[in-house]
Amino acid sequence: MTDLTVTEAAAGATALKRRRPAARTRRRHRGLNGRSLAVLVFLTMCALFFCVPLYVVLTTSLKTMEEIRQGQIFALPDTWTLEAWRFAWNEACSGITCEGLKVGFWNSVRILVPSLILSISLAMVTGYALALWEVKWAGTFLFLLFLCAFVPLQIIMFPLIAITRSMGVYGTILGVAVVHAVMSMPVLTLIFRNYYKDIPAEIMNAAIMDSGSFWRIFGEIILPMSGNILIVVLILQITNVWNDYLIGVTFGGYNTQPMTVNLANMVTVSTGTASYNVDMAAALLTAIPPLVVYFLVGKFFVAGITAGAIKG
Amino acid sequence: MPSVHFEHIVKAYGAVTVLDDLNLSVDDGDFLVLLGPSGCGKTTLLNMLAGLTDVTDGRIMIGERDVTDLDPKDRGLAMVFQSYALYPTKTVRGNLKFGLSAAKLPREEVRRRVEWAAQVLQIEPLMDRRPSQLSGGQRQRVAIGRALVKHADVLLFDEPLSNLDAKLRTEMRLEIKRLHDELNPTVVYVTHDQIEAMTMATKIAVMNGGVIQQFGTPDEIYETPANLFVASFIGAPAMNLKAARVTKRDGRVAGVFDGGQTIALDDYRFRATPEEGRPIVVGMRPEHFAPPGAPLDAAAATLDLPLQHTERTGSDATGYLKFDDGLLALRVEPGHAARLRAGETVRVGFPRGKANLFDAASGERL
Numbered sequence: 001m002t003d004l005t006v007t008e009a010a011a012g013a014t015a016l017k018r019r020r021p022a023a024r025t026r027r028r029h030r031g032l033n034g035r036s037l038a039v040l041v042f043l044t045m046c047a048l049f050f051c052v053p054l055y056v057v058l059t060t061s062l063k064t065m066e067e068i069r070q071g072q073i074f075a076l077p078d079t080w081t082l083e084a085w086r087f088a089w090n091e092a093c094s095g096i097t098c099e100g101l102k103v104g105f106w107n108s109v110r111i112l113v114p115s116l117i118l119s120i121s122l123a124m125v126t127g128y129a130l131a132l133w134e135v136k137w138a139g140t141f142l143f144l145l146f147l148c149a150f151v152p153l154q155i156i157m158f159p160l161i162a163i164t165r166s167m168g169v170y171g172t173i174l175g176v177a178v179v180h181a182v183m184s185m186p187v188l189t190l191i192f193r194n195y196y197k198d199i200p201a202e203i204m205n206a207a208i209m210d211s212g213s214f215w216r217i218f219g220e221i222i223l224p225m226s227g228n229i230l231i232v233v234l235i236l237q238i239t240n241v242w243n244d245y246l247i248g249v250t251f252g253g254y255n256t257q258p259m260t261v262n263l264a265n266m267v268t269v270s271t272g273t274a275s276y277n278v279d280m281a282a283a284l285l286t287a288i289p290p291l292v293v294y295f296l297v298g299k300f301f302v303a304g305i306t307a308g309a310i311k312g
Numbered sequence: 313m314p315s316v317h318f319e320h321i322v323k324a325y326g327a328v329t330v331l332d333d334l335n336l337s338v339d340d341g342d343f344l345v346l347l348g349p350s351g352c353g354k355t356t357l358l359n360m361l362a363g364l365t366d367v368t369d370g371r372i373m374i375g376e377r378d379v380t381d382l383d384p385k386d387r388g389l390a391m392v393f394q395s396y397a398l399y400p401t402k403t404v405r406g407n408l409k410f411g412l413s414a415a416k417l418p419r420e421e422v423r424r425r426v427e428w429a430a431q432v433l434q435i436e437p438l439m440d441r442r443p444s445q446l447s448g449g450q451r452q453r454v455a456i457g458r459a460l461v462k463h464a465d466v467l468l469f470d471e472p473l474s475n476l477d478a479k480l481r482t483e484m485r486l487e488i489k490r491l492h493d494e495l496n497p498t499v500v501y502v503t504h505d506q507i508e509a510m511t512m513a514t515k516i517a518v519m520n521g522g523v524i525q526q527f528g529t530p531d532e533i534y535e536t537p538a539n540l541f542v543a544s545f546i547g548a549p550a551m552n553l554k555a556a557r558v559t560k561r562d563g564r565v566a567g568v569f570d571g572g573q574t575i576a577l578d579d580y581r582f583r584a585t586p587e588e589g590r591p592i593v594v595g596m597r598p599e600h601f602a603p604p605g606a607p608l609d610a611a612a613a614t615l616d617l618p619l620q621h622t623e624r625t626g627s628d629a630t631g632y633l634k635f636d637d638g639l640l641a642l643r644v645e646p647g648h649a650a651r652l653r654a655g656e657t658v659r660v661g662f663p664r665g666k667a668n669l670f671d672a673a674s675g676e677r678l
């Protein structure tokens with residue numbers, strides 16, 4: 001999160017380059033007054049709110065069980081060990097299988113990739129058609145999409161189960177991926193459509209006079225202009241699909257459940273004594289992939305949200 | 313190069329009819345300028361010719377072909393847009409090539425045409441840049457290049473110079489004129505700038521409110537405007553339009569202005585002799601006035617009027633005289649203008665045979 005705010009400030013600074021001298025002179029006159037002190041206190045509290053639990057989770061995952069039983073949750077580990085991480089990844093039991101979180105991890109990856117490809121490619125082309133071509137009933141269609149974007153999964157869960165079962169994909173990886181794609185289509189289509197709507201009509205007219213082909217214009221003109229919004233949608237979708245629990249637990253079958261479900265089973269249903277260090281390590285392992293995505297492309301995310309289709 | 317014909321064109325957006333039964337023909341090799349104030353339907357007409365907007369009713373012919381329902385890319389046209397509309401992610405070369413490779417031309421032919429256009433427009437050093445790395449004038453050249461490479465029979469321009477500064481505009485005006493003289497395509501050029509129209513066109517169609525007010529050569533439009541709208545729209549400073557009434561003296565037709573001054577109209581070529589007392593509007597071009605102090609014999613009207621102020625526009629100067637409630641503009645030598653004092657009464661003459669007369673009620677030329 002800190003990384004995001006820093007890049008955001010940087011992006012803001014470039015965007016406001018022209019106004020910068022004025023801002024700088026104003027800042028020079030400003031000391032640490034009451035207002036900024038209040039902001040500082042607030043931010044510190046927020047940071048603690050996130051950091052303290054994170055600290056506990058991290059240190060606990062690096063301790064042995066004997067140390068944890070002593071009950072000093074804020075103490076640093078006496079002996080640092082990755083044993084809990086290894087156990088969580090390779091051996092921890094979820095239900096009756098004891099193959100660790102790696103099963104769930106690979107399931108999640110195998111759900112993520114097809115659902116990303118399916119939802120983004122479909123939403124992109126639909127958004128392009130709705131924004132830049134004359135589509136009959138486009139207004140009605142957009143309104144329906146808008147409504148669909150607000151339909152909670154719970155309402156349509158039972159019919160969806162019936163549908164996926166009759167299609168023969170219920171309980172399979174593909175089934176979970178398709179449900180993810182379907183559920184995110186409305187919002188993604190609206191996002192792409194709004195982005196493409198800003199492309200000047202004259203560019204589209206020029207392309208229509210030059211080529212006139214729906215796919216050629218998409219591939220050669222529109223797709224290369226979509227980099228910014230693609231990053232945004234990718235991050236949204238990866239986080240969304242990876243962190244999902246309900247779809248995974250409902251539509252995933254035995255051994256095809258995503259990492260989150262895997263994790264929940266492991267923490268709640270494990271027999272014998274609770275191994276807090278393994279639980280913490282498992283939780284961290286599950287949270288790592290979206291974080292990695294943030295760190296890799298986070299700075300493009302902010303740029304993508306603020307930039308339009310046309311540069312310069 | 314083909315001719316272009318608009319036949320009984322109707323265009324409606326929902327309940328609003330923008331163009332109603334419009335007819336217009338452009339001969340091959342002509343440079344037609346559609347001239348009119350903003351919102352009068354010029355772009356709509358051009359887009360219909362390009363196939364970017366549907367025609368509600370009527371027919372568009374290019375040469376012998378009825379193109380009314382043809383796809384834009386099949387009409388044999390190329391267009392230059394007001395905002396240049398270059399593809400932002402492609403280089404200049406990519407912009408020029410896109411239409412050609414989309415038309416599946418052989419690679420060698422594509423290369424040859426792109427090089428030719430680059431050379432004609434002197435954009436060779438820019439070929440690998442992106443549009444965002446170009447100045448406005450350079451972008452406009454690339455946009456024209458993108459139209460030229462297609463070797464289209466008919467070139468369309470929609471206000472291509474309106475985003476350029478004055479100096480570049482003059483330069484590009486000459487450039488487009490030169491291209492037309494060299495390549496001689498049929499051109500349909502839309503603008504609201506009468507100077508562009510007067511300097512480039514072989515034919516001008518003056519439009520207002522979706523109706524073609526007059527169609528003719530620049531000289532015809534300037535010398536014999538068909539109605540009050542054309543008279544007031546063409547010319548800078550604008551034609552002086554003053555209300556008057558027809559009188560007859562010794563069998564000769566004259567006009568009496570509302571302020572009592574008279575102007576002899578007996579050598580005006582009336583389409584039909586007007587009856588006495590008819591309200592008319594007399595149009596007098598500022599440059600037709602005899603300069604203050606010049607010999608005034610045989611003038612149609614001689615006026616003694618107080619000077620309001622003078623205005624210098626480089627090579628010219630304009631003097632504004634108080635005339636009834638309004639002002640009367642006339643051209644003066646810049647040297648002379650400097651010697652005139654505001655408030656001073658000057659005597660100016662308007663020569664015979666130069667006045668334009670319009671019916672006050674209908675606005676039509678008499």
Ligand SMILES: Nc1ncnc2c1ncn2[C@@H]1O[C@H](COP(=O)(O)OP(=O)(O)O)[C@@H](O)[C@H]1O
Pocket residue numbers: 325330348349350351352353354355356357
């Ligand atoms: N897509 C549209 N929907 C409704 N009205 C339109 C549309 N495009 C243009 N118009 C109307 O048609 C008239 C002519 O527009 P346009 O051809 O763009 O004028 P010009 O190019 O001469 O400035 C204007 O009154 C405009 O409001």
Ligand SMILES: [Mg+2]
Pocket residue numbers: 351354355356471
């Ligand atoms: Mg226009």
